[in-house]
Amino acid sequence: MKETAIRVSSVGIRFSLNLNGGARLKSDGFKALGALFSRQKKREFWALRNIKLDIKKGEIFGVIGGNGAGKSTLLKIIAGIYPATEGEIEVRGNIAPLIELGASFNPELTGTENIFFAGSLYRIPRKVIRENFDRIVDFSELRNFINSPVKNYSSGMFLRLAFSMVIFFKPDIVLIDEVFSVGDEVFQQKSFEKILSFRTEGATILLVSHDLNLISQICGRVLVLNRGVESFLGPPEEAVKHYHHVITSREDAAIATGAEGQQAASIDSRRWGNRQVEITSVRFVDESGNAKHDFQTGDYFEAQISYLSRLKDRRPVFGVAISTVYKLLIYGPNTLEKELKGEFKEKGLVRFIIPKLPLFEGDYLFSAAAYDSSLSQAYDHHEMMYHFRVLGYGAREFGCVRIDSRWEIESA
């Protein structure tokens, strides 16, 4: 399990900025030719420097950083699109780069032809493509258009086909660069779940995103890049904290781009309330109270919500919510509906217990909140700030939740 999937050893890449625009690499051969035609002054800079990573097989690894921090460049180096100026990259297994979807499509060819064409670019044998062909087409929901040229597709259709075709070939390593803008919401969710399902098959996922929620929910480790160098590498919650620290401590924070501003807002948007009751921590534990993150279907599940209260005589209402990673609410109970047994003090622990977890394999988001009794005033709301996982046990049932049910048969 501890096998290395991607090793990045002291990698750096140097670009030279031409005054007339495009970023270009300085290479001696072209320099001579270039000198004939242009005598521009060039400014060189390292887009990445001294990056060291050892990403294990099966890991979900996140990369965050401001605009121009080198996130996408790192992905492109790993994908083999850019050459590293210094250092070494070692990749074990087939890479599915979801960097720019549809890059391998020829607009003149039909959907069918493009599946085979792009398949050969990922070195998928024809036979395997043929076997998976129907599944790809069904997943993309483009059955009726599959024999028309791709140039007639809408951009959404185009991306759907590109995405479907990549994910059906069981890649060892998936590189994702902000691609979850594929198609409509339903398709996005479907795609996302599909990608997460790779992990159970041992695939390694490298995710670059501006979506800090997403990153902290699904990644095991996160790299924070700041202007081309490693600024932090470690657990997602700390990485996100570090990232905010980097962003806010930057002298030029004032001129931070809009995108970064939105990220800062997005972490705040996960937590709100007047803090008269403050939720200080949420942890998941097993029956004996030991911290647990990965559950099995049918396991005992407990969420321990620690709080501090400044309320005098009133009791708050506690609520939790379990959602899919795609933010679909599965269940959201609260203590109004089911009475909270026990004494309420100014400091304590609320335990939310599911005796037999009815969830199937997948990643789930957990929200916890404390409200006043009318549910109109939030004391402290943690929206989808926590994450747990349910591991597969090879069930032949499908979906995300087990619904109590039975089958009967009658002969007519």
Add this chain to the structure above:
Amino acid sequence: MKGIGRELQELFRYREFLLNLVSNELKLRYRNSALGFLWAILNPLFYLLILAVVFSKIIKFEIEHYTIFLLSGLTSWMMIQQTVTIATASIVNNQGMIKRIYVPKMAFPLSNVLARYIDHLILTLILFVFMILYHIRFTWYLLLVPLILLMHFFFSLGLSLVAAVVNIKIRDIQHIVAIIFQALFYVTPIIYSTEALPEKYRPFFILNPFYYFVESFRFPVYYSSFPPIKIFLVALFLAMFSFAAGFYIFYKKEKYFVFYLS
């Protein structure tokens, strides 16, 4: 050398992709045209017809079986000229893919060259049909033709690789290449024979690499004999040199293409 081995290995690993590129090119070139792939034959045929009428009926060249003479020269010429002209833009035309996904870049010029060669093999077959029509003897020397075609292949592949690399940095190359070929067409003995030239100009032919290919191809077909050994050896050398140099330059530069594409 190790790197070059790896390059070839990489092309081999991507062979299905390479074949798809070739078939796309052939498929798309004639898609939506009523006569389809027939144009691959009709195109050079009409070109031949025009030249044949002009130079045997209007301007009267005293050359026996002029159509065969012309067609053999033209086949050799187009094999190189068309291929290199197309392949020069191969990297620039596929920059969208090169910038977004890993792909062995040599596949692009190589697929252009291969696709053109399929056309030219058809052209060679037409040449044989004409030889039957004109009652030209089929001799054992025709067995040389595959080897000479192979020399054409490596020569034009080498030129294509170099031209494609230079074209990335200086996009004017694709236009310059077209003009150079236009000029060379007239100083290569395609429509006329070497003997027709005044003695004092003949040394210039020696400097024209295409001369060696046209002559090498024409001798077994038209004269039913082995090409003059000097001409044949120079062509062989040019083919090997062009391929080796083109391959090496391309191999050395391909990593950096991505920085020059926009």
